[in-house]
Amino acid sequence: MSDDKLLNARQRIDTLDEQIQSLISERALIAQDVARIKADMGDGADCYRPSREAEVLRRVIERNKGPLTDQSIVRVMREIMSACLSLESPLEVAYLGPEGTYTQAAVYKHFGNAVKARPLAAINEIFRDVEAGNADYGVVPVENSTEGVVNYTLDMFATSSLLICGEVSLPVHHHLLKKAGDLGEVKEIYAHSQSFAQCRQWLDRKLPKAERITVASNGEGARMAAESDGAAIAGKPAAERYGLNIIAANIEDEPDNTTRFLVIGRQIVPPSGHDMTSILLSSYNRPGALYALLRPFSDAGVNLTRIESRPSRRAQWDYNYFVDIEGHSQDPVIRDVLDGMKDAAVFYKFLGSYPKAVV
Numbered sequence: 219m220s221d222d223k224l225l226n227a228r229q230r231i232d233t234l235d236e237q238i239q240s241l242i243s244e245r246a247l248i249a250q251d252v253a254r255i256k257a258d259m260g261d262g263a264d265c266y267r268p269s270r271e272a273e274v275l276r277r278v279i280e281r282n283k284g285p286l287t288d289q290s291i292v293r294v295m296r297e298i299m300s301a302c303l304s305l306e307s308p309l310e311v312a313y314l315g316p317e318g319t320y321t322q323a324a325v326y327k328h329f330g331n332a333v334k335a336r337p338l339a340a341i342n343e344i345f346r347d348v349e350a351g352n353a354d355y356g357v358v359p360v361e362n363s364t365e366g367v368v369n370y371t372l373d374m375f376a377t378s379s380l381l382i383c384g385e386v387s388l389p390v391h392h393h394l395l396k397k398a399g400d401l402g403e404v405k406e407i408y409a410h411s412q413s414f415a416q417c418r419q420w421l422d423r424k425l426p427k428a429e430r431i432t433v434a435s436n437g438e439g440a441r442m443a444a445e446s447d448g449a450a451i452a453g454k455p456a457a458e459r460y461g462l463n464i465i466a467a468n469i470e471d472e473p474d475n476t477t478r479f480l481v482i483g484r485q486i487v488p489p490s491g492h493d494m495t496s497i498l499l500s501s502y503n504r505p506g507a508l509y510a511l512l513r514p515f516s517d518a519g520v521n522l523t524r525i526e527s528r529p530s531r532r533a534q535w536d537y538n539y540f541v542d543i544e545g546h547s548q549d550p551v552i553r554d555v556l557d558g559m560k561d562a563a564v565f566y567k568f569l570g571s572y573p574k575a576v577v
């Protein structure tokens with residue numbers, strides 16, 4: 219009897235799979251049509267449309283009645299879009315490598331697995347690669363919820379011609395990885411300085427005597443652990459990539475540890491309905507100057523979500539301010555505020571308007 223029930227359920231699944239597959243194929247054909255229409259419009263270079271993709275994914279979440287989580291259903295839909303897009307234009311995305319880094323995970327989360335992801339050794343190389351047109355887009359880390367901002371990335375924007383085209387938010391779980399053996403045998407640990415900082419309390423408690431060796435990336439640390447008796451702090455993909463065991467899982471001090479990445483490119487992204495805008499400013503060094511510069515945001519009811527200051531490198535004790543606001547630069551209210559700011563600031567640079575991370 220239960221055999222019959224199982225058979226019946228499997229038949230229903232087979233029928234649905236057939237329908238799903240034929241609908242996906244039909245969708246892919248239409249996506250190819252869209253690509254041809256874009257090419258006819260003389261617009262072919264930008265087959266990839268971040269705002270359209272964000273709108274599609276937001277609608278997926280609105281429609282979701284379970285039992286799959288929003289994250290799961292978005293992941294499935296993301297892969298369908300990724301496969302459709304790769305029929306016409308396989309995107310090349312440069313990221314902070316080597317393989318196994320969290321930045322690589324951010325690339326696949328944002329673009330899906332049909333993308334050609336290219337690992338580069340340093341953040342400035344990613345900017346150069348995209349500027350030179352070798353890669354279509356780049357993905358770089360910009361801030362972590364425990365450790366704060368990635369200064370190097372922010373500083374690159376001061377001189378780069380690239381725009382921010384998107385953001386990716388990735389929950390980051392650090393594991394202690396080792397070829398063999400257990401915690402008691404760990405004498406050396408390889409990791410990126412950010413990861414050491416995000417696991418400081420755990421390391422002080424459990425491995426106070428182990429030597430902490432800072433390396434350029436977690437992927438690099440995992441590679442070194444694979445070739446030695448040392449351990450590395452990295453994510454699951456790095457463990458898989460380098461054949462390491464997880465000897466302690468989730469060792470980050472904050473359970474909600476999340477890293478935000480930026481997608482950088484040459485495309486001006488139109489509004490998606492839920493957008494962010496980033497700008498770079500510097501003000502005169504006198505009382506009230508910064509307040510006067512930022513006040514128009516408040517007057518216009520624009521939500522300023524983040525401000526970071528960095529040495530400007532133009533003069534000593536002179537600063538650049540990286541400002542994130544909610545909304546798109548093509549929104550008339552924001553456009554007016556930004557226009558006024560261009561004249562009022564000592565230095566002003568638009569870094570991009572882009573869809574907020576969907577999940």
Ligand SMILES: C=C(O[C@@H]1C=C(C(=O)O)C=C[C@H]1O)C(=O)O
Pocket residue numbers: 248249252253265266267268270271274298299300302303
């Ligand atoms: C199909 C399009 O092109 C690309 C593919 C998309 C998709 O598969 O849904 C969405 C946006 C674009 O990146 C489109 O612009 O609608």
